Amino acid sequence: MGLTLVGLNHRTAPVEIRERLYWPVAEVPGVLQKLTGVSGTYAVLLSTCNRTEFYLSESHAQALDVISRQAGARLGQSLDPYAYVLQERDVAEHLFRVAAGMDSLVLGESQVQGQVREAWEAAQSSADSVLHRLFQSALRTGGRVRAETALGAGAASVPSASVELAHKIFGDLSGRKALVLGSGEMAELAMGLLVSEGVRTVMVAHRHLEHAAQVAEKLGGRAVEYGEAWPMFAEVDIVMTSTAAPHAIVTMPHVGEAVARRGGRPLCILDIAVPRDVDPAVGRLDNVFLYDIDDLQGVVAATIGIRRREMPAAERIVQQELRHFWDWYGGRGAVDAIRQLREHAESLRAAELERALRRLAHLDPADRERVEYLTRALMNKFLHAPTLALRAAAGNGNDRELAEAIRRLFDLGEGLTQTEEGSNQQ
Amino acid sequence: MLTELHLAALTFYALTGALVAVPLLRLPGGTVRGRPALAAAFAAVALHFAALLAYSRSTGTLPLSGMAPALSSLGFLVGLLAFLVLWLTRERAIALVAAPLVVLLLVAALGTGFGPTPPGAPARGAWFVLHVGASLLGLALIAVAFAASALYLLQHRELKARRFGAIFQVFPPLEQLDRINYIALVLGFPTLTLGVVLGAGYVGLEVGMDRIGPAHLGVGLGAWAVLGAMAGLRLTGLLRGRRAALGSIAGFALIAASYTTLVLLQHGFRRFL
Numbered sequence: 001m002g003l004t005l006v007g008l009n010h011r012t013a014p015v016e017i018r019e020r021l022y023w024p025v026a027e028v029p030g031v032l033q034k035l036t037g038v039s040g041t042y043a044v045l046l047s048t049c050n051r052t053e054f055y056l057s058e059s060h061a062q063a064l065d066v067i068s069r070q071a072g073a074r075l076g077q078s079l080d081p082y083a084y085v086l087q088e089r090d091v092a093e094h095l096f097r098v099a100a101g102m103d104s105l106v107l108g109e110s111q112v113q114g115q116v117r118e119a120w121e122a123a124q125s126s127a128d129s130v131l132h133r134l135f136q137s138a139l140r141t142g143g144r145v146r147a148e149t150a151l152g153a154g155a156a157s158v159p160s161a162s163v164e165l166a167h168k169i170f171g172d173l174s175g176r177k178a179l180v181l182g183s184g185e186m187a188e189l190a191m192g193l194l195v196s197e198g199v200r201t202v203m204v205a206h207r208h209l210e211h212a213a214q215v216a217e218k219l220g221g222r223a224v225e226y227g228e229a230w231p232m233f234a235e236v237d238i239v240m241t242s243t244a245a246p247h248a249i250v251t252m253p254h255v256g257e258a259v260a261r262r263g264g265r266p267l268c269i270l271d272i273a274v275p276r277d278v279d280p281a282v283g284r285l286d287n288v289f290l291y292d293i294d295d296l297q298g299v300v301a302a303t304i305g306i307r308r309r310e311m312p313a314a315e316r317i318v319q320q321e322l323r324h325f326w327d328w329y330g331g332r333g334a335v336d337a338i339r340q341l342r343e344h345a346e347s348l349r350a351a352e353l354e355r356a357l358r359r360l361a362h363l364d365p366a367d368r369e370r371v372e373y374l375t376r377a378l379m380n381k382f383l384h385a386p387t388l389a390l391r392a393a394a395g396n397g398n399d400r401e402l403a404e405a406i407r408r409l410f411d412l413g414e415g416l417t418q419t420e421e422g423s424n425q426q
Numbered sequence: 427m428l429t430e431l432h433l434a435a436l437t438f439y440a441l442t443g444a445l446v447a448v449p450l451l452r453l454p455g456g457t458v459r460g461r462p463a464l465a466a467a468f469a470a471v472a473l474h475f476a477a478l479l480a481y482s483r484s485t486g487t488l489p490l491s492g493m494a495p496a497l498s499s500l501g502f503l504v505g506l507l508a509f510l511v512l513w514l515t516r517e518r519a520i521a522l523v524a525a526p527l528v529v530l531l532l533v534a535a536l537g538t539g540f541g542p543t544p545p546g547a548p549a550r551g552a553w554f555v556l557h558v559g560a561s562l563l564g565l566a567l568i569a570v571a572f573a574a575s576a577l578y579l580l581q582h583r584e585l586k587a588r589r590f591g592a593i594f595q596v597f598p599p600l601e602q603l604d605r606i607n608y609i610a611l612v613l614g615f616p617t618l619t620l621g622v623v624l625g626a627g628y629v630g631l632e633v634g635m636d637r638i639g640p641a642h643l644g645v646g647l648g649a650w651a652v653l654g655a656m657a658g659l660r661l662t663g664l665l666r667g668r669r670a671a672l673g674s675i676a677g678f679a680l681i682a683a684s685y686t687t688l689v690l691l692q693h694g695f696r697r698f699l
Contacts, residue, residue: 153595154595165585168581168585168599168600169601170599170600170601171602263663264665264666264669264670265666265667266667289585289586295590
């Protein structure tokens, strides 16, 4: 067998299966060493929270057994119900789509490109030239898709939508001030992203000051009482609210005066609480931009819509890169086949020449050389057309039949077909 | 050659606007990023510069005197400034307003025709060249402020209305547009002031007050006063954001309307420029 992929992903396996079959990158070389040592195959292991995939080159049935046993031991059950096996061109196409984020749970996400790179780097000693080339091509495909299409553009999660909205109002977020009202996983996540974008002076207000202090410590800010928070609406640029209050707590009487003192500076309020924390009347104030959880989800939906429209353009890039890779891969198979054909022809030529020269013992060295030249020239002429045909067929990915015909015509035995099989599973 | 170069520049300005507008049409692959718009804008500005150079070579004068050359020069300065904004900020949307504006100026210039200077026109010395050059640059900066303001108001409307479509995705952040408006106005005022001062020198030393109509003076000083007020309010921090955008658009509209009226009413050498 040539290129083979065995794996599972978010489409074929639930999270409780995926998490058990996840190998941290530090463990990957050990897993690969075991696999390649036992089966003699070459391999790369891509293991993320959404997929675990073994990429094999020149694999043997034994390799699949090893993977099945390793995965089975980790899962405590058979891998078969969740696994898929791909061969040859499908393997390359799949990996190119994975690297481009086209096979991700969140369409177009960019993290997977780094994970593909890590997987390849962790397999430097267990991968052969085919796998190296395959992963290099996949990374180039991912890079091109991200550079030439908008498949990775925009915000595809509620926290990143918060950042995008803030960006659309302020541009650069460095040095901006933020205020957090309440707490909650989503709010902390979103505020963490904003802080990573350069937002400074994060103040956290909470009913319980000690809880505010805990959140503030995580975000590198300081804790304040609710009463202290209202005048801050005159100074801060971003307010994020996520309290468990049953009614709106940010109302005109609380913040109207502070907002009026802003002097036309925009204020972005991200209300991710349900029920909402901010009175909609506050959002109608001049230069106040108020967004609730539905709006943030609207940003995500718009992004996904844009990304879906980019799929045909991304698909074209994948097919271009796939053609380039397949030309190289197929040509590589043809080189082996041509070599065997020439070796066979050369051995016949040498044997026949030796027999003939024994009968022509009267020839002087110059004439013997002429005879030898004649046989070599005839052999090259005879092999020229089949060589070109094999190269062309390999480029098109349909050289299996031709290799089989050549095997029969030249009586080459099984070797040629086996070598060629690698590039002809399609 | 002069007309062909202008037509080529006009085509590339229009192409720049079209390339930037593609994502707004929501076509598949329309959000493709890259440099085509920047390249088209560069080609437009380069061709436009070549056209002005060709004019100078063929007439032996700078393209500042006469309606068509002055309109073309104004268009070139607007195009050049918009290209600089596009290049420096990587925000292409400025071309959505600037490109049609330059196309309009070029159509007007080509429609007027690059004929010879009318007989009886006053002498065109250094005072005149500097006066018109500085004034045109000041007006071009007001046009850039106008372009940024128009985009600001559209993006502001989308953000307030919580619409996250193509305008939201493609247009630059509000604060960035406000910053462009601020810089354009704050640079535009001293430039136009210089133009007015040089104009006074030109009138006093070269042509005399009797050759300049009151309308000419009115529009020139009016534009200067409008820009001065805007720049002052911006510098003191009294005007920013949406109000600054509205003020810039109103100021630009006032200047453009006054100038157009003046051109339509006046004839002969008293025509502006």
